[in-house]
Amino acid sequence: MREMTDNPVCANIFAAGFVRTIGSTIVTAYTPVFFQRVFPGFKAKYAMLNAMALIGCGISSSLLGGIISDKFEKKSYMTKANIIMTGNVLSIPLVAMAVFSQNFYFAMIAFALKIFVSGSYQAPAITMMQNTSRPSDSGLVVSVYTFFAYLA
Numbered sequence: 463m464r465e466m467t468d469n470p471v472c473a474n475i476f477a478a479g480f481v482r483t484i485g486s487t488i489v490t491a492y493t494p495v496f497f498q499r500v501f502p503g504f505k506a507k508y509a510m511l512n513a514m515a516l517i518g519c520g521i522s523s524s525l526l527g528g529i530i531s532d533k534f535e536k537k538s539y540m541t542k543a544n545i546i547m548t549g550n551v552l553s554i555p556l557v558a559m560a561v562f563s564q565n566f567y568f569a570m571i572a573f574a575l576k577i578f579v580s581g582s583y584q585a586p587a588i589t590m591m592q593n594t595s596r597p598s599d600s601g602l603v604v605s606v607y608t609f610f611a612y613l614a
Contacts, residue, residue: 471594472603475587476610482550482583483611489557493573501566508570515574520581523549527582531589542586553580 467473497508527545534541553576560572591607592600 469591469594469603472591472607475591476607478546479583479587479607479611486580496561497566497569500564501569504566507566511570512573515570515577519574519578523578523581524585528585530582531586542590545586546583549579549582 493512494508497512498505501508527549531542531545538544556572556576556579560569560576563569563572588604588607591603595603
């Protein structure tokens with residue numbers, strides 16, 4: 463825990479990851495309720511399209527975030543942080559567009575894009591923590607982060 467609190471990068475990512483996980487849990491719990499109440503006739507389509515969005519957009523977002531991080535980190539140390547911040551900021555209007563829409567497919571596209579833009583959080587965040595902590599503490603830092611993210 464000392465490494466997590468003494469290292470400002472780890473402490474900030476730890477706090478942000480905890481809050482982000484709570485927010486993600488809220489959105490994940492709310493989304494099916496929203497779609498069932500607003501678009502009750504699309505239950506089966508929602509289930510299928512949501513699964514496809516989570517798998518396709520989630521995996522591709524994680525991979526793309528890692529590729530961009532690795533490619534541009536030499537140009538700027540803020541690359542990883544910018545990827546995380548940009549993705550999370552872009553996800554806010556996408557959720558708003560989805561919940562204020564009266565079109566099922568537009569709402570699904572907005573949620574899929576939200577998953578895509580915000581899904582590249584984990585890899586850059588963990589890499590930043592590993593890069594700023596001692597190699598002997600790297601595994602412990604990632605384990606503590608993951609434990610508290612799941613606890614959130």
